[in-house]
Amino acid sequence: MTIMPVIIMIFVFVPTIVLMVGMPYLTRETISFGVTISAVQFHSEPLRQMRESYAKISATLHTILFILCILCLIYGDEHSKQQSWIIVTYSLAMVVISLVINISYHFKMKSLLPMLPIAQEPSIMAVDTGFRKRNIGLSNNWFLIHVLIIIVSIVTVLLNYDQIPDQIPIHYNSSWNVDRYADKSYSFVFMTTIIQVFITLLFTFENWSIRRVKQQVQPTDPNR
Template sequence: MTEQGMDPTVMMALTALILPLVGFMMAATPYLMRRGEVFAVTVPTAAQQDSYLKGLKRRYAAMVAAVSLVLTTATLALALGGVYAGVIVMLVVGSFAILGIGYGLMQFYRAKTKAYKHKQGWVAGAQESVAVVDDQPVPQVISLKWNLLYLPIMALTLAIGVLGYAQMPDQIPLQMGFDGSVSRWADKTPLIPFMPVLIQGFFGVCLTFSHWTIMRSKKWSEPGAPATSALAYGMFAHAQSLYLVVGGLLIAGAMATMPLTFIGIISMGQAAIGIMVAALAMCIGAIAVSVVYGQAGSRVFLRMQGSDTLLADDDSHWKFGIFYVNRDDPSLFLPERFGVGWTTNWARPAVWALLVAGLAITAGFVVAVLVLF
């Protein structure tokens, strides 16, 4: 059976747009990092203007952009040719390829940057970066209470499903290919209205946890300009927390159309396009926040005077430039070294406990969807 209301080519084209977005963020990453870091290596802040290091960044960005362009072109060609299964394969393989090549090139240029740092004699008197962690949330981060707005959206979604239950057919379409053919059905049961609510709830929990990690993160500041950089970091954290709440509510609102497909008011294709548009909007929002603020607020005060002296260095705690391991640091979360956002201190047992808990919750969610629906 085929659903009406969805142009497969449009859906495929929207899907293909994910690749250039991933490629852009990966190619731009070296330019979004904090002033005292180049390819996950600590350098003097004035070194951002060093011609050799600028050349490394340009070559990295050009290669990642070239790979992204080739993969995007191939994916769009498959979409226009109607090879829909190929688009999905290219989307998954292409995204991992961009990320893998990007991080591989980062390791290559990280080694060059470390060698250049040694050649230039950039050595810090202190082996730790200036940052603090305490029991108080970052003042600029919006309250976690804003995540309670998921509840009325979930309640509305459930109400639509319950009130429209009598109009639902005996067989409910749950999954559809990009050609409009329904590939999975479920028997009509009283649990059906709860399925989209379960998905919204899981999504909301994940984003609320991300919001919480921002509040509990180590608050970074630059050694040479602690007050100004701390303000920039606060602005960055505020923007990221606001983005999470707004973007999450946008996705949850798009998911609220799922019960309407069960009733037959709109097609699955129309609902899918709405969810895809919301997801793309969230991706574009992430890029916008990253470009405007930079990692940890690095782009807020671009014209701050740099220093030729390396004031602090914690390179030894960053394994491969992306994994932070420091038993002497009590913080669980801190800003990433290569990327925009936050990472974890893998030396803390609590981080591993949170990882196990997250995997358990995810597994429970998947099992619930498969068993109950």
């Protein structure tokens, strides 16, 4: 029985499952399953039932898949590559299930949209003209710290490359003994640095997107 992979699976994938199941409740009131709607339509009974249905189906399928993965890890061979293949297969299956559910509910939402209620009460649109003057994102200069760390990592590895052993441990069994090695190479040694670069670029893009986000306009009842 292998316990460590199970613990890792729980800490890594359970929060992901919770986010995917609750996604319809976390989006803006003007977006439902990728379709633009009004706030009145978002709070309508048909969409409330659709979100509840999505959460139940998604939670059921992801829970079944997760339990099957845990059982395979528990009763699988801990001294082979089987664990890695189980986790990779589970990750792919989780993505496929999520895509299928979301695509099906997207088309269901588009077919339901003409039958949803339309707000009849008069409303006003409040637009904040100072929206762009707010600090809605970080300055990209903050990412220079990450660039500096990456440069230091590259220089450190290059200066100490000869001191790195020819065989590098890459996997430990449940007893914390090394059971798999990899040959030293520049591509393998710099793998961590490549991940650093990728994550920094990703965060920079996300910050750029936030700084250019459109203002969320919320209609209000003038009688309030």
